[in-house]
Amino acid sequence: xxxxxxxxxxxxxxxxxxxxxxxxxxxxxxxxxxxxxxxxxxxxxxxxxxxxxxxxxxxxxxxxxxxxxxxxxxxxxxxxxxxxxxxxxxxxxxxxxxxxxxxxxxxxxxxxxxxxxxxxxxxxxxxxxxxxxxxxxxxxxxxxxxxxxxxxxxxxxxxxxxxxxxxxxxxxxxxxxxxxxxxxxxxxxxxxxxxxxxxxxxxxxxxxxxxxxxxxxxxxxxxxxxxxxxxxxxxxxxxxxx
Ligand SMILES: Nc1ncnc2c1ncn2[C@@H]1O[C@H](COP(=O)(O)OP(=O)(O)OP(=O)(O)O)[C@@H](O)[C@H]1O
Ligand SMILES: [Mg+2]
Numbered sequence: 704x705x706x707x708x709x710x711x712x713x714x715x716x717x718x719x720x721x722x723x724x725x726x727x728x729x730x731x732x733x734x735x736x737x738x739x740x741x742x743x744x745x746x747x748x749x750x751x752x753x754x755x756x757x758x759x760x761x762x763x764x765x766x767x768x769x770x771x772x773x774x775x776x777x778x779x780x781x782x783x784x785x786x787x788x789x790x791x792x793x794x795x796x797x798x799x800x801x802x803x804x805x806x807x808x809x810x811x812x813x814x815x816x817x818x819x820x821x822x823x824x825x826x827x828x829x830x831x832x833x834x835x836x837x838x839x840x841x842x843x844x845x846x847x848x849x850x851x852x853x854x855x856x857x858x859x860x861x862x863x864x865x866x867x868x869x870x871x872x873x874x875x876x877x878x879x880x881x882x883x884x885x886x887x888x889x890x891x892x893x894x895x896x897x898x899x900x901x902x903x904x905x906x907x908x909x910x911x912x913x914x915x916x917x918x919x920x921x922x923x924x925x926x927x928x929x930x931x932x933x934x935x936x937x938x939x940x941x942x943x944x945x
Contacts (some may be wrong), residue, residue: 772810
């Protein structure tokens, strides 16, 4: 999914969370959003999700201005977005398996296809032994992986991940990153991920958009050709070591 911000500002009373932000993220890109706490990273993701309305400017998903269109079009686009936020947003009185199945049901996946889709993602995130537990019975890392499984299950065109490794140990952090990079390269899923983890940013050769005081400070494209190979080898070695 293609994501475009055109002169977007977002104010909360006297707080200017974002000031005249413009960028384009092309379909199939993997982009890190970085910057100090309070810079405006989560606000950008919430604007994409239609959770916040811009004070001014325009946001386009696959060319559609999401704040000009009818709710039904926005809902349709929204169903193609997988979200991994820190508050997980899992339903407390449903098991992990039921949470994932519900997300698929809401997205209109036929009932006959749901068990196989649930099975696939549960195994992808290595949560088979926890599938019948409720969110309150899981550790922070297991919850994070459950949220990832639910996001992957709907096979989205765009994944928004807000500090997804924040509660994970190094091993699970790299597992999550490997899953996201695989999904990006195999399915062409666009990924926008905020992180404070410099180790992860430096190990992957990806575009980095740095936000500071509500504005884009730098926007660096991945380094091309040979360096890519070097970085990939480093990343693979790192994964092996973990
Ligand atoms: N709903 C809201 N109401 C009022 N102010 C808000 C709201 N959401 C965000 N802000 C303000 O907007 C600014 C940017 O917040 P945002 O959550 O986007 O930062 P961030 O870059 O994600 O920071 P962090 O790295 O700590 O997650 C902050 O000053 C914050 O207080
Ligand atoms: Mg944030």
